[in-house]
Amino acid sequence: MSIVTHQLGLEHGNGFRALHGLNLKLTAGERVAIIGPSGAGKTSLIRLLGSALRPTNGRLELLGENPWQQSAAGLRQLRTRIGTIHQAPPIPPRLRVITAILAGRLGRWPAWKGLLSLLYPVDIAGAQQALARLDLADRLFERCDRLSGGQLQRVGIARVLYQQPDLILADEPVSALDPILADAAIAQIVAEAEQRGATVLASLHAVDLALKWFPRVIGLRSGQLAFDLPAAEVSTDMLRDLYSSEGSIVPTQANDPALLHALTEPLPEITDPKVVRLDSCRGRG
């Protein structure tokens, strides 16, 4: 079992319940997509399963171990086997692409190797290979602040490919990519997972990507499971129901709801009648 949760819940400090009563089981090598309207708790779930957040309720087992019953060293060890692809790649702008990718294995390297690699990259070939899979090999020595948002997102994916984790978690991993690149990037993540038998759990904005690449799809709404089904059994009605809070428009790569919204809704009128003259009366009350 890669992931087992029992009545998993997360309550924020302000009393907001982001997730509640989640029962999930993912076997090793399974590929699962999470879809749902914004605010459904997709990111919270990914953070819980990446042991970045501690659940407030329920039980959680990752790769056969409870992360919060481990020693500090045990938790570190477990975390090296979990790779998270973030929606906004957490990479310092001045870092070179190669350094950003090599950072994926810092958990497995001894400290001296990490230090050495800051002075001179220790595994140029490995980083090059990971980057080539995302069609960016020519940017290996570029500084990250010279990349576009989509290129940076692909560097973030390459870092996790290079990390070679047993559990790949992805939080909207292709949100900054156009449909063709997004498809190719997901294909690489899937290929990597199949090759090494790794488990993938990805939250996706575009439902068509989820249905195409992931045999199992989880619908999340208001912090609860709406459905957990094989992709073939997910019906249009279920999707409409899932996205009812967003006008039942099912987001796909072709029809971005933000775009549709902009086209169908009239522009808000700017008709504030009160124009305050500012400079006519400074210093007087």
Added chain:
Amino acid sequence: MSDTVQPCTSRGAGDFCLTCLLTSAGLLAAVIASFAYLDIDFSALFSRESASGMGDFVASFFPPEAAPAFLQKTAHGALQTFATAAVGTLFAALLGVFFALPAAGRMGEAPRQLARFALNVLRSVPELVWATLMVLAAGLGPFAGTLALALHTIGVLGRLFAEAIENVPSTAELSLRQAGSGSAVAFLYGTLPLVWPQFIAYSLYRLEMNIRMAAVLGFVGAGGLGQMLYFHLSIFQQAEAATVLIAMLLLVLAVDAASNLLRGRLAT
């Protein structure tokens, strides 16, 4: 649709601000009272004797001493001043990083308070006081000056570095720790790339200030140009003092220009 709100209408002569007038009058009265209290005699400043006295004094600085032997001695003094400032700042920057990590709360609350307290103590004692103490401890000469500059500058840079670390986003470092890397390496890969340009810029800026300070420290016996200036002025060798002053000016200008250039490069 267009009922323009006018929060205040013109009041004609009322536009004169009574508060402003009263404030100005009060300030003027305070200035006049200060002059009266200090008993400053401007007539003495502008009298014929004082003008010629000042003129003679200034003239005695010219021409500056230009004997090759003395120029060499001055150059040596300038080098000593520069070295004092540079080594002092370098030490301070390195030790500043060590203080900044606990002071930014990296190692818990108790070390944070302790490091902040130490930095405050180092910073609140002025360089001249440190120099006097260090001359007592390490004897006359540039070593005392270097120690004095380093001690004060650790306090300044440590604090600035700590603030820089606290103010950059921690997501990069956190994401590395989430992938199992150790805290030291995660800092080096996640936070250091965000803060080191600031570290260098602060250090260069302090170097500029320390050059000027190192020249002054010579007055308490900490070597360099300052000590030469003090020596020659006190035995009324104005021509030699003029050469030393010019050397100070050139040194400060050169270091300012070089550090500006470096900081400009860093910004990109």
